[in-house]
Amino acid sequence: MITYHTENYNDNWGDMLACPKCKDHYVHFRRPRYIKSGDVSGVAWEGRGDAIKLELYCEQGHDWTIRLGHHKGQTYLKVEDIKDGIIG
Numbered sequence: 001m002i003t004y005h006t007e008n009y010n011d012n013w014g015d016m017l018a019c020p021k022c023k024d025h026y027v028h029f030r031r032p033r034y035i036k037s038g039d040v041s042g043v044a045w046e047g048r049g050d051a052i053k054l055e056l057y058c059e060q061g062h063d064w065t066i067r068l069g070h071h072k073g074q075t076y077l078k079v080e081d082i083k084d085g086i087i088g
């Protein structure tokens with residue numbers, strides 16, 4: 001489940017993400033990864049199609065991933081791999 005900060009700075013910018021573990025809204029993201037179906041590197045998802053994984057971290061030291069996965073014409077979104085991490 002994606003967690004949002006309840007007060008947005010600017011409605012035109014969209015919803016402000018918050019950390020799914022501590023609700024901190026100082027959230028950063030890294031370069032997204034595009035994963036082709038059939039990838040055998042261990043980062044693929046369970047569906048048949050391609051996936052996009054966006055790694056994020058909060059300034060309190062938690063990491064997580066937002067994953068979009070395609071499967072038979074449908075696209076699934078999930079927050080996964082929530083953990084304590086290294087800032088940066």
Ligand SMILES: [Zn+2]
Nearest residue numbers: 019022058062
């Ligand atoms: Zn956090």
